[in-house]
Structure formats: C-alpha cells, structure tokens
Amino acid sequence: MAKPKTLAEHLEHHEVSRRGFLKFCALTTSMMALPPSMIPTVARALETARRPSVIWLSFQECTGCTESLTRSHSPTIENLIFNYLSLDYHHTLQAASGEAAEQAREAAMAENHGQYLVAVDGSIPVKDGGVYSTIAGISNLEMLKQTVEGAAAVVAIGSCAAFGGLPHAHPNPTGAVPVQDLVHDKPVVNVSGCPPIPVVISGVLAHYLTFGRIPDLDGYGRPLSFFGTSIHDRCYRRPYYNKGLFAETFDDEGAKNGWCLFKLGCKGPTTYNACATAKWNQGTSFPIQSGHGCIGCSEPHFWDAGGFYQPLSAGIAGVGTLAGVAVVAGAAAGTAAGLMHHAKRKQAQRQHEKVTVADLKESGS
Amino acid sequence: MTGVELLIWVRGPGLQLSLAAFILGMTYRILQTYFLGRAKNLAEPRGSPWIHGMKTMWWRSFFHPGMTIRGYFTIISGYTFHLGFIITLLFFDQHIELFKSWTGLSWPALPPLVITVTAVLGIAALVAVLVDRFADPVRYLLSDYQDYLCWVLTVLPLVTGLLLVYKIWLPYTSLLVVHIISFEILLVAIPFTKLSHVFTIFIARWYNGAIAGYKGVQS
Numbered sequence: 001m002a003k004p005k006t007l008a009e010h011l012e013h014h015e016v017s018r019r020g021f022l023k024f025c026a027l028t029t030s031m032m033a034l035p036p037s038m039i040p041t042v043a044r045a046l047e048t049a050r051r052p053s054v055i056w057l058s059f060q061e062c063t064g065c066t067e068s069l070t071r072s073h074s075p076t077i078e079n080l081i082f083n084y085l086s087l088d089y090h091h092t093l094q095a096a097s098g099e100a101a102e103q104a105r106e107a108a109m110a111e112n113h114g115q116y117l118v119a120v121d122g123s124i125p126v127k128d129g130g131v132y133s134t135i136a137g138i139s140n141l142e143m144l145k146q147t148v149e150g151a152a153a154v155v156a157i158g159s160c161a162a163f164g165g166l167p168h169a170h171p172n173p174t175g176a177v178p179v180q181d182l183v184h185d186k187p188v189v190n191v192s193g194c195p196p197i198p199v200v201i202s203g204v205l206a207h208y209l210t211f212g213r214i215p216d217l218d219g220y221g222r223p224l225s226f227f228g229t230s231i232h233d234r235c236y237r238r239p240y241y242n243k244g245l246f247a248e249t250f251d252d253e254g255a256k257n258g259w260c261l262f263k264l265g266c267k268g269p270t271t272y273n274a275c276a277t278a279k280w281n282q283g284t285s286f287p288i289q290s291g292h293g294c295i296g297c298s299e300p301h302f303w304d305a306g307g308f309y310q311p312l313s314a315g316i317a318g319v320g321t322l323a324g325v326a327v328v329a330g331a332a333a334g335t336a337a338g339l340m341h342h343a344k345r346k347q348a349q350r351q352h353e354k355v356t357v358a359d360l361k362e363s364g365s
Numbered sequence: 366m367t368g369v370e371l372l373i374w375v376r377g378p379g380l381q382l383s384l385a386a387f388i389l390g391m392t393y394r395i396l397q398t399y400f401l402g403r404a405k406n407l408a409e410p411r412g413s414p415w416i417h418g419m420k421t422m423w424w425r426s427f428f429h430p431g432m433t434i435r436g437y438f439t440i441i442s443g444y445t446f447h448l449g450f451i452i453t454l455l456f457f458d459q460h461i462e463l464f465k466s467w468t469g470l471s472w473p474a475l476p477p478l479v480i481t482v483t484a485v486l487g488i489a490a491l492v493a494v495l496v497d498r499f500a501d502p503v504r505y506l507l508s509d510y511q512d513y514l515c516w517v518l519t520v521l522p523l524v525t526g527l528l529l530v531y532k533i534w535l536p537y538t539s540l541l542v543v544h545i546i547s548f549e550i551l552l553v554a555i556p557f558t559k560l561s562h563v564f565t566i567f568i569a570r571w572y573n574g575a576i577a578g579y580k581g582v583q584s
Contacts, residue, residue, distance in 0.1 A: 219367075219368075230536075230537060244476050244477040246458065262459070263458070270369075299369050300369045301370065304373060305369070306373075311466075312541065314465070315380040315381070316373070316376045319381055322381050323385065326388035329392075330390065330396070333392075333393045334392060334394070334397045334400065338400020339400070341400060341401060342400065
C-alpha cells in the first residue's frame with residue numbers, strides 16, 4: 001500500500017506555488033492570533049501533515065455552511081487545503097450516494113478509528129426518538145453517536161450545530177439540540193456563524209494539523225483566536241458610535257455617511273466573531289460595511305433574541321397589554337385600599353362617643 | 366443560564382415584569398393616597414385651589430432664596446444629582462430608543478460626551494450626599510436602611526451605564542445585562558420605597574399650593 005501523501009506533496013502535485021502556500025500559512029497564523037515567528041512552524045507542520053480523515057455529517061441544516069466554505073475563496077488555498085484533507089463523507093460534495101456513501105463513512109471510521117475528525121453542520125432533533133431527520137434510515141442522533149464514538153475531536157460548524165440555530169428556535173418542534181449537548185466525551189469545537197467564515201473553518205482545522213490539538217476556546221466552546229473580540233470592537237464605524245452619530249434609516253444622510261448602525265438593530269456590541277477583520281468574499285466586505293447591521297448570527301439563540309432591526313437598548317417583548325393589565329390591577333388594589341380605609345373611618349365615626357358634661361361630672365366625683 | 370440567555374431574559378420578560386410592577390405599584394400608591402380623602406373645608410374659598418396647586422407644583426422645582434436658609438450644600442448637591450440623573454436618563458440616545466420601543470415617541474439626544482458629564486456629576490453628587498449623611502450627626506441618626514437602599518439603587522444604573530458605554534471591567538454583554546437589571550430593580554423599587562417621590566412629590570406640591578390657594582395666600 002502506497003504511503004499517504006503529505007499536504008506539501010499534494011500541493012506540489014496540483015501546482016500550488018510555494019508563495020501561495022506560505023501566504024496561506026501567514027494568514028492562518030495571523031487569524032489564530034499567533035505571532036509572525038510562528039509562520040515557519042505552521043508551514044512546517046502543514047507541509048509534513050498527513051491528511052486526516054474528516055467525516056462531515058449534515059443534519060438539520062440548510063447547506064449554507066458548505067456553500068460558504070466551497071464558494072467563498074475559490075479557487076484559493078483554503079479550498080485546496082480542504083480538498084487535501086481526506087474528506088471521506090460529505091453529502092453535498094461526495095460523488096457516492098446511497099449505500100455506497102454510507103459504506104464510505106463506515107470504512108473511514110474503521111480505518112482511522114480514534115484519529116479522524118467529525119465535522120457536523122446542522123442541529124440534531126431528539127424529540128420522539130429523533131425521527132424528524134434521518135439519513136439512510138438512520139436517525140441523526142444515532143448517526144452522531146456511531147460516528148463520534150471513534151473520533152479524535154468534533155468540530156460543530158455553523159450556529160445550528162454549535163447552538164441549535166434555527167431548528168432550535170422557539171417553539172423548537174423537533175426538539176433540536178446542538179452537538180455539545182450530546183457529545184461529552186470528546187473535544188468539541190464550536191465554529192458558529194450563519195454561515196461561519198470559511199477562513200475560520202480552515203483555520204481551526206489548520207490549528208489541529210499544526211498543534212495536534214484543538215485551539216483554546218471561549219465560554220461557548222468557540223476558538224478564542226477567532227471569537228475573542230466583538231464585531232463592535234473591530235468595527236470601522238465604531239468612532240461614529242462613540243460620537244453618537246447614528247443612521248436612523250437605511251437611506252438617510254447618516255446611512256450615506258457610513259454612520260453607526262446601532263439604532264437600526266446592529267448586534268455588533270454583543271456578537272463575537274471575526275467578520276470585521278477576516279471579512280467575506282476574498283476580504284471584500286462584511287455586512288456592516290455593506291450597510292446592514294450585524295444580526296448576531298454567531299451567538300447562541302440569535303433567532304430568539306428579538307427582531308434584527310430592534311436596537312440592543314430596546315425591549316424585545318411588547319409591553320402594551322401588560323401595562324394595561326398593571327394599570328387596571330393597580331387601580332383595583334388602590335381603590336380597594338381606599339374603600340377599606342373609608343370603611344374603617346366610618347366605623348370609627350360610628351363608634352365615637354361624645355363626652356358630655358354629665359360624663360365629666362361623673363368622672364370627677 | 367448563559368450570559369446571552371440572561372440578556373434575552375432581561376430585555377424581554379424582565380423588562381416587561383419590572384415595568385408592570387412599576388405601573389401597578391404607582392397606580393396603587395396614587396389612588397391609595399387619593400382615596401385617603403380630606404375633611405371638607407367649610408370656609409369660603411378665597412382663591413382657586415387648582416390654579417395655585419399647579420403653580421406651586423411648577424415653581425417649587427426652581428431655586429428661590431429662602432431655600433438656602435440651611436446652607437448651600439443640600440441645594441447644590443440635590444440639583445446636581447437630580448438634573449444629572451434626569452438628563453442622563455432622558456437624553457442619552459440609547460435610552461431614547463428604549464422609550465421609543467415603549468411609546469413610539471422619540472426626541473433629540475445629547476452628545477455622548479455631555480451625557481458622560483451629567484452621569485459623572487450625578488454620581489459625584491450622590492457620593493457627596495452620602496458622605497454628608499455620615500458626617501452630619503443629626504442626619505446620620507435620622508437615616509434608616511431605606512435611605513441607604515435607595516442610594517444604592519439610584520447610583521447603580523449610573524455607574525453600570527458608564528462602565529457599559531466605556532466598556533470597562535467586563536465584556537459588553539455582561540455589562541449590558543448588569544445595567545438593565547439595575548434599572549429593572551430600580552423600577553420595581555420606586556413605588557414601594559421613598560423613591561416613590563418621583564410622582565408623589567408633585568401631588569404633595571399641588572396639595573400644598575391648593576390649600577394656600579383656597580385660603581387666598583401665597584404658597
């Protein structure tokens with residue numbers, strides 16, 4: 001059996017230049033918040049890395065995460081490095097289908113037991129035994145359990161896999177849960193976003209190849225190097241926020257002048273992601289730069305966190321009905337208290353006995 | 366409960382419940398006070414109680430020389446705190462967005478730097494009156510736990526708001542949660558503590574003015 005090729009050998013075979021490879025290493029190193037001195041280490045590690053087997057499971061999802069990954073930087077080194085991971089199972093990208101596809105997954109699991117990576121996009125329905133989403137007659141829940149059993153680590157790609165996403169939003173009819181609620185005995189990395197930034201996905205995998213372990217994570221299990229700062233902190237419109245200059249509508253002078261989008265519902269202050277630095281479409285832009293506020297898609301429960309166009313300082317639930325009820329209840333309680341007081345006073349008046357001269361004489365005698 | 370879940374709760378049900386408690390409590394207090402009633406005055410009225418009541422309610426908000434009879438400290442610190450707090454509450458653009466979400470009404474905001482000054486002045490005045498409360502033996506003896514509770518409940522939204530705007534100490538999400546909670550606790554506490562004077566002071570002023578007006582004298 002031929003020795004598996006290293007990544008460098010694959011890249012050379014596909015005529016990827018050394019310069020292109022090193023540019024990718026520099027970008028990845030920078031995105032991982034590592035110092036420039038680590039670039040040779042990253043390059044060396046990636047050059048000599050054997051292609052790890054990756055099994056990509058797609059559950060309750062929209063394929064947006066895969067679309068993001070495959071379409072964004074094409075044809076760049078990010079795509080290439082993903083091609084040269086041994087992507088042994090992926091609904092959208094694999095040629096095989098039906099039983100052959102499932103056999104490929106089982107074969108990859110058997111051959112790389114304990115060493116392969118599992119990438120999951122989509123949440124897992126668990127209500128009613130997980131019947132709401134099946135692949136080849138196997139429920140998502142069962143397939144995840146089977147596949148994760150021999151995995152080295154799990155990467156939850158996209159907000160559905162990381163936090164439940166849209167299927168998990170109220171009222172969550174399928175009982176959708178994220179990967180981290182079901183996998184407790186393997187390392188889980190959450191690469192959230194709807195969809196996640198491609199370079200963040202490839203960066204996490206590159207980190208695993210370079211260091212042989214998952215990156216440092218934040219409180220939500222996301223790589224700190226990509227999710228360590230908020231969109232607000234890195235936003236080029238931040239100076240306008242500080243000066244109190246806000247766009248009031250999407251076509252007013254403020255919007256045309258590029259002022260802060262806080263009043264139009266931007267969730268940048270509470271959203272942690274690399275959009276403002278890594279950007280999208282080959283570093284062209286990101287939503288705020290295109291004139292639309294951040295919708296907070298990389299945060300848990302972002303579908304249930306109020307309207308996309310409600311400012312962060314505004315309430316997210318209506319108060320009209322409850323306020324009306326409160327007025328009526330307060331008026332009833334206040335009136336009742338007043339009537340009780342009135343009755344007490346009347347009773348005191350009725351029981352009041354006037355002191356007469358005779359009473360005084362009597363008490364004096 | 367994670368920070369994000371807490372933020373969703375305080376912006377949703379938390380804000381609803383605290384506002385409902387505030388409205389219910391204030392309606393109760395005002396009506397309860399109204400139904401206490403007063404004995405009928407059988408004397409011939411010598412002026413309009415309503416007009417004098419309204420005038421007094423307005424004019425007593427402003428400085429007049431007789432107020433300084435016990436010195437300037439209380440007057441200056443009182444005005445500074447109250448103006449600082451009210452301007453910060455009503456003229457910070459992010460607060461206006463909250464009122465707009467409740468009522469549909471909005472008005473021009475003051476620049477963030479001005480709001481920072483009013484908030485800092487408000488906090489400074491609150492600290493000054495607290496020091497004075499401890500330093501003055503009579504005032505100290507007259508103070509009870511509710512005075513200190515009200516002080517804490519009032520200063521917290523100002524302090525957490527400043528920390529939030531300048532993102533000091535904690536992440537933005539945590540600071541936003543703490544700031545909104547401090548405001549919600551204040552809302553709930555207002556009707557049931559001495560802080561209910563935000564409304565009852567106007568009733569008391571009107572009543573004082575109305576009595577004087579009925580008698581035909583200046584209030």
